[in-house]
Amino acid sequence: MARAVARGARAVTAGRVGGLALRVVPAAFILILFIWPLGALVRRAIDxxxxxxxxxxxxxxxxxxxxxxxxxxxxxxxxxxxxxxxxxxxxxxxxxxxxxxxxxxxxxxxxxxxxxxxxxxxxxxxxxxxxxxxxxxxxxxxxxxxxxxxxxxxxxxxxxxxxxxxxxxxxxxxxxxxxxxxxxxxxxxxxxxxxxxxxxxxxxxxxxxxxxxxxxxxxxxxxxxxxxxxxxxxxxxxxxxxxxxxxxxxxxxxxxxxxxxxxxxxxxxxxxxxxxxxxxxxxxxxxxxxxxxxxxxxxxxxxxxxxxxxxxxxPGADGAWTLDGYRSLTESVNGVTPLDTLRYSLGTAALAMAIALVVGLLAAVAMHRSHGVWAATGNVVATIPLGVSAVTLGFGYLIVLASLPADVASSGLVIPCVQALIAIPVVVRIALPALSSVPGRLREAAATLGAGPVRVFLTVDLPLIGRALCVAGGFAFVMALGEFGATSFLARANTTTLPVLIGSALNRPGADNLATAMAASMLLVAVTTLAVVVIEALRPRTGALL
Structure with missing residues (x-):
C-alpha cells in the first residue's frame, strides 16, 4: 500500500514538473528571442x-x-x-x-x-x-x-x-x-x-x-x-x-x-x-x-x-544561351562560394526546424492542456512572432547583440534561433489541431494501465500526430531557409544565407551579378518545391487544406 501511494505521489510530482517544463521552455524561448529584442528597441526609443x-x-x-x-x-x-x-x-x-x-x-x-x-x-x-x-x-x-x-x-x-x-x-x-x-x-x-x-x-x-x-x-x-x-x-x-x-x-x-x-x-x-x-x-x-x-x-x-x-x-539582352550564372555558383567571393552559402543555409534551416519543432510542440501540448484565459493567452503569444516585422526584430537583435560578449554575439546558434522563432507559430497551428484530434479514451486507457503523462504522450499522442509533425517540420524548414529580413541584419561574411547573398548580388551592377542572383534563386526554388512535395505527400488526408 505504501509503495502504491509513493508511486502515485511520484507520478503526480512528475506530472507537475512536466507541466511546468511545457510552459517554461517555450516561454523562455519567446522571452529571450522575442521580448528582449523588442524591449531593447523600446528602451532605445525612450533614451x-x-x-x-x-x-x-x-x-x-x-x-x-x-x-x-x-x-x-x-x-x-x-x-x-x-x-x-x-x-x-x-x-x-x-x-x-x-x-x-x-x-x-x-x-x-x-x-x-x-x-x-x-x-x-x-x-x-x-x-x-x-x-x-x-x-x-x-x-x-x-x-x-x-x-x-x-x-x-x-x-x-x-x-x-x-x-x-x-x-x-x-x-x-x-x-x-x-x-x-x-x-x-x-x-x-x-x-x-x-x-x-x-x-x-x-x-x-x-x-x-x-x-x-x-x-x-x-x-x-x-x-x-x-x-x-x-x-x-x-x-x-x-x-x-x-x-x-x-x-x-x-x-x-x-x-x-x-x-x-x-x-x-x-x-x-x-x-x-x-x-x-x-x-x-x-x-x-x-x-x-x-x-x-x-x-x-x-x-x-x-x-x-x-x-x-x-x-x-x-540572361543577356542578346538572347544568347549560357550557363555562366550557374558556373558562378562555384566561384569564391571573399573566400566563400554561393554553393558554400547554400550548404550553410540548409544547415541553419535544418537546425532551426529542429528547434521550432521542439519548442512549438511543447507550446502546443501546453496550450492543449490549458483552458480559458491561459489557452487564449498562449494562442496569442504563439502567433505574434509570425506577424511581427522581421526587420524590426532584426534591428532589435542588432541592439541586443552589441551589448553581449563577442563569443555570444558571434555564436552559430543566433541565426537558427531567429529563424526558428519565425517558424514556431506555424508548428503550433499544425500541432495543436492534431493533438485535439487524438481520442481522449486512448489516453485514458494508457493512463489506466499505469503509463505516466510522458509515456502516454510518447506511445499514444506522438504516433498519431507524427504525420502532422512532419508537415510542420517541412513548413518550418522552408520558412527558415527563406528568411531574409532579420537575417540581413545578422549575416556576416561566414554566416551569409543564400537569400541574403541574392539580395547582395542584386545590389551590385552588372549582368554577371544578375545571372548569379537568378541561378541562386533557381536553387532555392528547387529546394523549396521539393520540400513542398514532401509536405503534400505527408499531409494527413483529413479533408482540411491547412
Whole structure:
C-alpha cells in the first residue's frame, strides 16, 4: 500500500514538473528571442526621445507619409490577392480532378518561396516577356508580387472553410427556385465571409511587413516603414530615427494581429474532422470553367518561375544561351562560394526546424492542456512572432547583440534561433489541431494501465500526430531557409544565407551579378518545391487544406 501511494505521489510530482517544463521552455524561448529584442528597441526609443523628441524623429523620417503608403499598398495587395485567388479557391474547394496534389503544390510553393526570390522572378518577368509594359519596377510589380506570394493563404483558408460547408442548404435554395449564382450569393457567400476576413487580415499583415519584394522591385523609389527602418539603421546608421520608425511598425503589427483575432478561423477548429466529400467530378461542359481555372493557376503561379528558369540560362539582352550564372555558383567571393552559402543555409534551416519543432510542440501540448484565459493567452503569444516585422526584430537583435560578449554575439546558434522563432507559430497551428484530434479514451486507457503523462504522450499522442509533425517540420524548414529580413541584419561574411547573398548580388551592377542572383534563386526554388512535395505527400488526408 505504501509503495502504491509513493508511486502515485511520484507520478503526480512528475506530472507537475512536466507541466511546468511545457510552459517554461517555450516561454523562455519567446522571452529571450522575442521580448528582449523588442524591449531593447523600446528602451532605445525612450533614451533617444529624451534628447531629440520622438515627434521630431518621426517628422524627420516622414513617418506619417510612410505609414499611410505602407497601409495603402498592403490594402491594395490584399484586394488583388483575393481577386487573383478566387478561381483557385473554387478549384481546390469544389472540384475533384486528377492531379489535385500537384495543384496544391503549385498553389503552396509561392507562399513559402523566399521573398527575395519572388522579387527576382518578377524582375525577370517584367524586364523580359512583359518589357513592353514598361513596369519593371515600382508599385504595380510590388502589388503583383504580393498577390503571387499570398494566394496560398486565401486558397487554403477560404478553400478549407468552403469544403467544410454542408451543401444541403444551397441545394435546398436551388430546389426552391434559386439559380446557382443566387444560391451562392445568398447561402454560401455569407457563410464564407469569416474565412475571407481571416484570410484578408493575414494577407494584409504579411504585406504591411513585406521587405524583400519591396527592396528588389521598388528600385529604391518605393519606401515603406519596413524598408526605411533598414535604410536608417544600416544605410545611414541613424539609430534614433530607425528606432522611432520601429515603434510605429510595432503599432501597425499589433493592430493587424488584433484584426486577425476579430475573424474566426472556420477551418481551424475542425482541422481534425473528416467532412463529407462535397467536390464534384466535372463532365461535359463543366470542364470549361475547370480548365479555365487550371490555366489561370498555371499562368499566374508557374509563369513567373518558368520565366526565371529561362532567364537564368538566357540572361543577356542578346538572347544568347549560357550557363555562366550557374558556373558562378562555384566561384569564391571573399573566400566563400554561393554553393558554400547554400550548404550553410540548409544547415541553419535544418537546425532551426529542429528547434521550432521542439519548442512549438511543447507550446502546443501546453496550450492543449490549458483552458480559458491561459489557452487564449498562449494562442496569442504563439502567433505574434509570425506577424511581427522581421526587420524590426532584426534591428532589435542588432541592439541586443552589441551589448553581449563577442563569443555570444558571434555564436552559430543566433541565426537558427531567429529563424526558428519565425517558424514556431506555424508548428503550433499544425500541432495543436492534431493533438485535439487524438481520442481522449486512448489516453485514458494508457493512463489506466499505469503509463505516466510522458509515456502516454510518447506511445499514444506522438504516433498519431507524427504525420502532422512532419508537415510542420517541412513548413518550418522552408520558412527558415527563406528568411531574409532579420537575417540581413545578422549575416556576416561566414554566416551569409543564400537569400541574403541574392539580395547582395542584386545590389551590385552588372549582368554577371544578375545571372548569379537568378541561378541562386533557381536553387532555392528547387529546394523549396521539393520540400513542398514532401509536405503534400505527408499531409494527413483529413479533408482540411491547412
Amino acid at each position: 533617444s526621445g529624451s534628447d531629440v523628441g520622438v515627434g521630431e524623429l518621426l517628422r524627420r523620417t516622414h513617418a506619417l507619409d510612410l505609414l499611410g503608403f505602407t497601409l495603402w499598398q498592403a490594402a491594395a495587395s490584399t484586394v488583388l490577392a483575393l481577386v487573383v485567388a478566387a478561381p483557385m479557391v473554387w478549384l481546390v474547394a469544389r472540384v475533384r480532378i486528377p492531379g489535385s496534389a500537384v495543384l496544391m503544390v503549385i498553389v503552396t510553393v509561392p507562399f513559402v518561396l523566399p521573398t527575395v526570390v519572388v522579387g527576382v522572378a518578377f524582375r525577370a518577368l517584367l524586364d523580359g516577356p512583359l518589357e513592353f509594359a514598361h513596369v519593371g519596377s515600382g508599385l504595380w510589380p510590388i502589388l503583383l508580387a504580393h498577390a503571387f506570394l499570398n494566394v496560398a493563404v486565401v486558397a487554403r483558408v477560404v478553400g478549407a472553410a468552403w469544403r467544410s460547408l454542408d451543401p444541403r442548404q444551397a441545394e435546398a435554395a436551388q430546389t426552391l427556385g434559386a439559380g446557382r449564382i443566387r444560391a451562392f450569393l445568398t447561402v454560401v457567400a455569407p457563410r464564407l465571409m469569416p474565412a475571407v476576413g481571416a484570410a484578408a487580415a493575414l494577407v494584409f499583415l504579411f504585406c504591411s511587413t513585406s521587405f524583400g519584394v519591396i527592396v528588389v522591385l521598388g528600385n529604391g523609389e518605393i519606401r515603406t516603414l519596413e524598408t526605411e527602418i533598414y535604410t536608417q539603421a544600416i544605410g545611414y546608421f541613424r539609430i534614433p530615427e530607425a528606432v522611432a520608425l520601429s515603434m510605429v511598425q510595432i503599432v501597425v503589427v499589433v493592430a493587424a494581429l488584433l484584426l486577425t483575432r476579430v475573424f474566426s478561423d472556420p477551418a481551424g477548429s475542425r482541422a481534425g474532422a473528416r467532412p463529407r466529400e462535397t467536390r464534384f467530378r466535372p463532365h461535359g461542359r463543366q470542364w470549361l470553367p475547370v480548365l479555365a481555372s487550371v490555366a489561370w493557376t498555371v499562368v499566374v503561379l508557374v509563369g513567373p518561375i518558368a520565366v526565371l528558369a529561362l532567364r537564368s540560362v538566357r
